[in-house]
Amino acid sequence: SVGNASVGTILREGLHEAAAEKGAYLLEKLGELKASCPAIRELRGKGLMVAAELSRPIAADVRNRLLGAGCLVGSVGDSILRLLPPLTVSRGEIDEAAGLLAEALRAS
Numbered sequence: 001s002v003g004n005a006s007v008g009t010i011l012r013e014g015l016h017e018a019a020a021e022k023g024a025y026l027l028e029k030l031g032e033l034k035a036s037c038p039a040i041r042e043l044r045g046k047g048l049m050v051a052a053e054l055s056r057p058i059a060a061d062v063r064n065r066l067l068g069a070g071c072l073v074g075s076v077g078d079s080i081l082r083l084l085p086p087l088t089v090s091r092g093e094i095d096e097a098a099g100l101l102a103e104a105l106r107a108s
Helices: 002-012 015-036 059-068 091-107
Strands: 040-046 049-054 074-076 080-083
Touching: 002 015, 015 040, 015 049, 015 091, 059 074, 059 080, 059 091
Parallel strands: none
Antiparallel strands: 040 049, 049 080, 074 080
């Protein structure tokens, strides 16, 4: 089945291990941003599923700014951003997304 083939590819190519490593890198980059940006209250995540809780109800505005810049994120309620990059995301793309998030937070 298609599902078995997908899981086989994920395991064979080590994408699950890469997701853990890239997720840790994403949290590290966002942690650096949090240290200088009071708009981020808390970060949490597992692998490449990451949430940023914001200190103000600006999630929709930040999400829209990121979408306008070509960075797909979701929001939950007024103050949570959901980041779910693909398993194939590169460190360079994570760096770029963190920069775009910093700009969006400064503008909101």
